[in-house]
Amino acid sequence: MTYKVITKKDYPKFFIVLEKILKKSNIETPRMKLEKDDKHFNVKSSMIPFSNSITYTSRAWKIFNDKERIAVALHEIGHINSKFRILIYLSFFILFLLTSIISFYFSLSVFFTILLFLVFLRFPFMAIISYISQVYEFKADKFSKEKYNKKYLKSAIKKTLNEKFHPNLRIIYLLLVKPFCIHPSIKERIYKLDLDC
Numbered sequence: 001m002t003y004k005v006i007t008k009k010d011y012p013k014f015f016i017v018l019e020k021i022l023k024k025s026n027i028e029t030p031r032m033k034l035e036k037d038d039k040h041f042n043v044k045s046s047m048i049p050f051s052n053s054i055t056y057t058s059r060a061w062k063i064f065n066d067k068e069r070i071a072v073a074l075h076e077i078g079h080i081n082s083k084f085r086i087l088i089y090l091s092f093f094i095l096f097l098l099t100s101i102i103s104f105y106f107s108l109s110v111f112f113t114i115l116l117f118l119v120f121l122r123f124p125f126m127a128i129i130s131y132i133s134q135v136y137e138f139k140a141d142k143f144s145k146e147k148y149n150k151k152y153l154k155s156a157i158k159k160t161l162n163e164k165f166h167p168n169l170r171i172i173y174l175l176l177v178k179p180f181c182i183h184p185s186i187k188e189r190i191y192k193l194d195l196d197c
């Protein structure tokens with residue numbers, strides 16, 4: 001997918017407000033990227049250390065208004081500023097270490113080592129990742145709420161649900177996707193946003 005880096009020149013309203021909010025907390029504005037993708041509705045922050053960036057797909061960028069773009073950017077900056085990534089890297093490291101120890105102890109062949117890694121350790125590992133992700137998703141929401149009016153994040157979250165899952169597909173989402181989703185539900189997120197803690 002091709003992307004372009006967007007700047008204050010392209011979207012002054014968005015950048016001026018966001019930079020002002022971040023300046024108060026001494027946080028540098030990450031690089032903002034727009035991915036040419038009119039199919040997927042996504043906003044993500046980079047997982048690469050020391051290369052902070054936030055990427056919006058062109059579809060998400062178009063559907064959000066300026067205030068929602070800011071609220072969502074703050075949510076992603078909440079992720080960047082958290083220990084989320086370190087915990088994910090650490091979990092990966094532990095997983096590798098554990099596989100190597102078991103493989104060495106039982107003198108497993110390469111095939112069984114890979115199988116062990118993929119099948120046996122993947123599930124408990126994914127459960128841990130899923131739990132960590134949920135905790136940090138709420139933390140990122142909280143970060144956005146502390147810095148900007150929460151009503152914009154709320155409307156952005158609602159738009160995300162509508163865009164990602166057509167009403168007719170919502171039942172499929174609830175039955176098949178949600179139980180395996182690493183993100184908490186939209187309802188849970190909105191409920192927590194309304195709690196004044």
Ligand SMILES: [Zn+2]
Nearest residue numbers: 075079137140
């Ligand atoms: Zn998030």
